Amino acid sequence: MNLYLQVFSNRRVAVLLLLGFSSGLPLALTFGTLQAWMKDAGVDLAAIGAITLVGLPYTVKYLWAPLMDRYTPPFLGRRRGWLVVTQLTLMAAIVFMGSLNPVSQPWLLAVTAVLVSFLSASQDIVVDAYRADVLREEELGAGAAVSVLGYRLGMLSSGAMALILADHLPWAAVYRIMAGLMLVGVAAALWGTEPKSGGSPRSLAEAVALPFRAFFSRDAALVLLLFIILYKLPDAVAGAMTTPFLLDVGFSKTEIGAVNKGFGLVATIFGAVAAGGLIARLGIYRSLWAFGILQAVTNLTYMGVALAGQNKAALILAVGVDNLSGGMGTAAFVAFLMSLTEKRYSATQYALLSSLMAITPKIAGAPTGLLAAGLGWPMFFAASVLGAVPGLAVLWWLMRRGAIGGRVASPPVAAD
Incomplete structure (x- = not known):
């Protein structure tokens, strides 16, 4: 039990719980929750089905991952700098997405949803890299475990919790709340330590x-x-x-x-x-x-x-x-x-x-x-x-x- 507690009770692992949350949060906002919003607004089923295509950036994120290995933002270091960049731009994109009208602005909503997916996939690239870089060998299991936990909680927040909130608040307010929850990831990036690296390409x-x-x-x-x-x-x-x-x-x-x-x-x-x-x-x-x-x-x-x-x-x-x-x-x-x-x-x-x-x-x-x-x-x-x-x-x-x-x-x- 002492071994178990030692692995889970250090700062490197704790930061990954929060980063896992911010990584899982945007997913439903461009999929299940977005489909519920579109259905609620009266959008036809064909358009609702087609919106699943906005998730394509998650499957091809390796295409721009080298950029995040090669270049380092001018603050916080290579990994934490990219974390804050992707998280803050995600917040802005989610707020803008929530301000749109699915009926009168369907194409702008679709383009913004793709942008949110792209930024979310970019955040995933950096979170995964940060996790691999910052953990010591004996902490890999614990780091993986808390990342899965945080990711699932993030998905639950933007899925189940967002739908419950939508019964009581306008969709724009729901998306603003979800954007605000991205501050969890920003706080984690600021609290965490920049991992040692072998140098950038x-x-x-x-x-x-x-x-x-x-x-x-x-x-x-x-x-x-x-x-x-x-x-x-x-x-x-x-x-x-x-x-x-x-x-x-x-x-x-x-x-x-x-x-x-x-x-x-x-x-x-x-x-x-x-x-x-x-x-x-x-x-x-x-x-x-x-x-x-x-x-x-x-x-x-x-x-x-x-x-x-x-x-x-x-x-x-x-x-x-x-x-x-x-x-x-x-x-x-x-x-x-x-x-x-x-x-x-x-x-x-x-x-x-x-x-x-x-x-x-x-x-x-x-x-x-x-x-x-x-x-x-x-x-x-x-x-x-x-x-x-x-x-x-x-x-x-x-x-x-x-x-x-x-x-x-x-x-x-x-x-x-």
């Missing part, structure tokens, strides 16, 4: 080329990339069909929202926080093994729901253990990605790796409907467990090869 060409060259000079670099794609495969397969499955079993939308979304979020947060302390004890790679097996096996609880039928206790159990293990796996995986980056290029390298990680649910989710229809729900969730085999097999190969492995060597240090 000397040119933009170097900032673009050297992160790739440095990563691919690693032993078994292509196999590492394959592992990144495969590790979360069981979650991606089962997660793609969870909501249709629960509706098919007979659960109401209210039950699904309260249990699968609400309780599931709480379980994910608990899983991520618990993982932070465990990773400090086990090391990243043993944690990847343990949580990788756990996040696959817990898919069998949905098989239990399929066999039990409309049983609320079975639903709560399945959602709880599945999201708990998923949060643990995510924390270990984020810590692993941070361990692969180099401080000179961490913005670019992490943006590339996280974009690669995002490929899995998009590719794996496509055939799941056909698979579920062909196998039936019980066998579908049983088969999803097998999705862990490729990723764990690659992890075993990498560790046998010596490309990765070991245990976090140093004990946690006292808080700063």
Whole structure:
């Protein structure tokens, strides 16, 4: 317990909780909350559906990440300077976005939403780089855990809380409140310490080329990339069909929202926080093994729901253990990605790796409907467990090869 508290009670880790919050906050403002605002204003469904395209900057953020490795703002240093720049411009863009009329100014609203997404993705680049740079090796698990916690709380604020506020306030006021909450991130950037770095790239060409060259000079670099794609495969397969499955079993939308979304979020947060302390004890790679097996096996609880039928206790159990293990796996995986980056290029390298990680649910989710229809729900969730085999097999190969492995060597240090 003393080890656990030491890891979580230092300044570097605490700052990441606040930065995680500011990173997660803008997401719903350009997606779910924006769609609710447009529906409330009477915008047609075709336009509401098309607005999902404004999220594209999140998937291609690696294209401008080298700029944030190469150039340093004239205040606060390379990482904290960019944090404050992106956060203050985000605040202004969110306030302006809230002042628009979805009916009479649809194109201006769409362009502003893309700008907010771009600035939010830019903030994510710097938050990820700051986290990778500032943490010591033994703190990677805790840093990943509190970042997941903060991110989820930020999403909850701009999602559920914003919708509740919109029942009582104009949408412009709601967006102003959300913009004000971005001050949490600004405060974190000012409170945090600028991480030591190996120096910035000397040119933009170097900032673009050297992160790739440095990563691919690693032993078994292509196999590492394959592992990144495969590790979360069981979650991606089962997660793609969870909501249709629960509706098919007979659960109401209210039950699904309260249990699968609400309780599931709480379980994910608990899983991520618990993982932070465990990773400090086990090391990243043993944690990847343990949580990788756990996040696959817990898919069998949905098989239990399929066999039990409309049983609320079975639903709560399945959602709880599945999201708990998923949060643990995510924390270990984020810590692993941070361990692969180099401080000179961490913005670019992490943006590339996280974009690669995002490929899995998009590719794996496509055939799941056909698979579920062909196998039936019980066998579908049983088969999803097998999705862990490729990723764990690659992890075993990498560790046998010596490309990765070991245990976090140093004990946690006292808080700063």
